[in-house]
């Protein structure tokens with residue numbers, strides 16, 4: 001499989017090169033040259049396949065020959081060693097829980113897959129890389145955890161000071177070893193801009209192979225398509241039309257869902273549910289893409305003003321505004337609405353949803369389900385990761401799971417940086 005740059009001004013590359021580089025030299029995102037649908041029989045028999053088999057069949061074409069079958073299967077069974085249950089909370093609404101991994105956020109799968117691929121590519125110590133990543137919340141923890149101790153990889157994480165939850169901060173600042181956290185005086189977009197600038201700065205890249213572990217990296221982004229297949233496997237017997245609502249920030253997760261659709265997964269419609277960062281919602285209303293600086297919200301992992309992956313979504317719908325609108329809707333909800341949804345869900349079903357998942361729920365409600373529809377919203381983080389908001393809104397207490405408590409007890413270590421210059425100095429130290 002070859003990948004090309006969506007800016008169309010860079011050479012095509014293999015999977016390993018796309019993973020090692022992260023972003024193409026022309027600043028474009030890498031995109032698979034073609035997507036071959038899976039055979040009908042795959043979807044007909046999906047209930048009889050285990051998750052590793054599903055994953056192998058779905059992801060193999062994107063990896064190509066560069067990782068042999070046995071290694072790729074090993075990587076997948078390592079990465080997917082936990083559950084992805086669909087929990088029904090209303091007659092025709094289920095939540096796909098993606099938080100059963102080590103950092104209790106859905107990004108664990110992408111981060112672990114990417115880490116193990118890089119580990120494989122560096123097995124002969126030939127591809128020493130520095131992973132440079134900006135986080136608005138959960139990426140940092142998942143990446144730190146996924147890459148901890150991976151040979152030949154140094155990880156540098158930038159996060160906006162004061163804008164991530166206590167637990168999120170601890171998850172990315174307490175591991176040590178090959179993981180370093182830089183605390184940036186700014187918002188997430190500042191972090192993301194600095195990362196993008198560093199990738200293009202030859203005075204850095206001549207000395208260091210930098211790569212990104214944001215969902216711009218194909219190895220972080222693509223494995224997320226598996227969630228949608230795992231969900232389908234669980235609800236297929238209902239014989240309903242499936243509508244997915246995906247709490248979206250950088251739009252990587254929902255974009256991967258659309259790749260699953262391109263592979264042949266029967267999905268009636270995709271709903272992107274956002275917080276007040278509503279760039280895509282406004283785009284669908286006006287056909288004009290006008291990003292805005294990000295706004296801080298209680299669903300901070302989605303505080304993204306200029307979602308990187310939206311361009312991939314447009315490509316998946318053949319750059320047609322009409323096709324996009326026929327298959328894809330987007331709705332935005334503010335913090336007040338988010339808290340009300342958390343209460344409604346809790347009152348009606350006893351289920352505790354985190355702020356991100358609650359926005360996914362709101363998206364389904366706003367879209368309105370038809371009589372033969374089944375709505376699935378993705379629950380992207382465990383509510384404990386947003387402890388203060390959840391406890392206060394629901395007037396309840398949540399038991400802290402042991403893997404989180406362990407991290408909370410550790411000491412934070414970070415380096416404060418003010419601007420790009422200090423990042424550069426740090427990288428060239």
Ligand SMILES: *Cc1c(COP(=O)(O)O)cnc(C)c1O
Pocket residue numbers: 105106107137138139215247248249250251252253254301302356380381
């Ligand atoms: C990252 C994240 C999101 C947004 O996912 P994107 O792929 O960036 O759209 C939603 N919820 C949580 C909890 C996250 O960590």
